[in-house]
Amino acid sequence: TQSCNSDPQSSSLSVDSESLQRQIDELSTFSDTPAPSVTRILYSEKDVLARRFIKNLMGRSGLSVHEDAVGNIFGRWEGSEPELPAVATGSHIDAIPYSGKYDGVVGVLGAIEAINVLRRSGFEPKRSLEVILFTSEEPTRFGISCLGRDLNSGSCDRLLARSQALSEALKKTVDGQNISFFNAARLAGYAKDQEDLSSVFMKEGHYSAFLELHIEQGPILEEEGISIGIVTAIAAPASIKVDFEGNGGHAGAVLMPYRNDAGLAAAELALAVEKHVLDSGSVDTVGTVGIMELHPGAINSIPSKSHVEIDTRDIDESRRDTVIEKVHLSAIAIAEKCKVELSEFRIVNKDPPALSDKSVIEAMQFASQQLNLSHKFMISRAYHDSLFMARISPMGMIFIPCYKGYSHKPEEYASIEDIANGVKVLAVTMGINS
Ligand code: HGY
Ligand code: MN
Ligand code: MN
Ligand code: MN
DSSP, X not given: OOOTTSOOOGGGOOOOHHHHHHHHHHHHTSOSSOTTOEEEOTTSHHHHHHHHHHHHHHHHTTOEEEEOTTOOEEEEXXXXXXXXXXXXXXXXXXXXXXXXXXXXXXXXXXXXHHHHHHHHTTOOOSSOEEEEEESOXXXXXXXXXXXXXXXXXXXXXXXXXXXXXXXXXXXXOBOTTOOBHHHHHHHTTOOSXXXXXXXXXXXXXXXXXEEEEXXXXXXXXXXXXXXXEEEEEEOEEEEEEEEEEOOOOBTTTSOGGGOOOHHHHHHHHHHHHHHHHHTTSOTTOEEEXXXXXXXXXXXXXXXXXXXXXXXXXXXXXXXXXXXXXXXXXXXXXXXXXXXXXXXXXXXXXXXXXXXXXXXXXXXXXXXHHHTTOOEEEEEESSOOHHHHHTTTSOEEEEEEOOGGGOOSSTTOOOOHHXXXXXXXXXXXXXXXXX
16 A cells, blocks of 8 residues: 555546445435425534435545534544544535535535545545535525534634624524524534534634535536536635615505515616626625515505515625625615615625645645646635634645536536546645645
């Protein structure tokens, strides 16, 4: 066998593509919506079944498995020097409603297969290798993206100081059915002691590197016929929740001059978001109103309440923040014009962008060259668990092409050949860093 420090020889790496495809297909069946869509919401029954499926695969790969208080799952291959900070890799398996079966999944199942590839090649790690299933990357259920990572962003002392504040905040957090975060977590077998989330916190330097394999969720690699994307930066995401309130009333009986229509205010705000984003002067600024709810939601009742959720991002943080300020001013002006109350304008998260670590980028480039895979540097416009892991560890991401760049919809697709390429680059990069 090779000495524990030697880099895995790229020629000796073999991916078991057949079983990896079978695992991707089987995992996609743990869904609350019919195939080909996938819906898998944090702590739902299907999420719990999917977690059991992954833990079983981790065990079969010889990884020792442990879970923290919010359900981040860790599979560890102890290295010859286990006291050194480990090399970690991972992603998520939660899926937004009616999405696809590759987003996040490729970075979890692919990571487990990368461990198998290294074992089959006779590689023995010096630093331990750790595969992480992040408990929830999508904001779907509780409106908090990268929940498991939010608890880890920043330096440990700040977080420990914040742990009570975070516990308090999470205690007040409920989903659309008014189920509290802690009740949902407990039903899924987590957060038994809701007071103490300290098991979730990681010290800066806990890992020597964090790597994430992910589909590009954009069309560039496929269009340019390139096998591997090496991510240099992750765009800065932000999300805002807005509520307008008016008097509502009978859609026939109330004449137009006497109305204060919360629905119209929501519609105007959506157009204002588009305007401010397009006025930013850069194609890198994006904005979406993905949620717009009208109350009472009856055709013959003037909306008395409207709820709008806005997602805006940019690779330039200050340009994104300018959009947020302008949207806020518009919301105030629109409330006045529609004679409704702006009852809430809440910035849920406003995160900085993340830069990949130079040496991790170089290792990924070396791995791609070793494997004779075409590759290019690129930014990630989607956010990932890596966005937060970058705050506590040197980070890097490997992208693979996906069909027409489709993601967050059932047509999402990545070929097993492209996935296998990504797994090999991940395996070699882990080996180099270990
Ligand atoms: O929205 C995102 O960027 C991620 O896919 N959740
Ligand atoms: Mn996603
Ligand atoms: Mn994802
Ligand atoms: Mn992600």
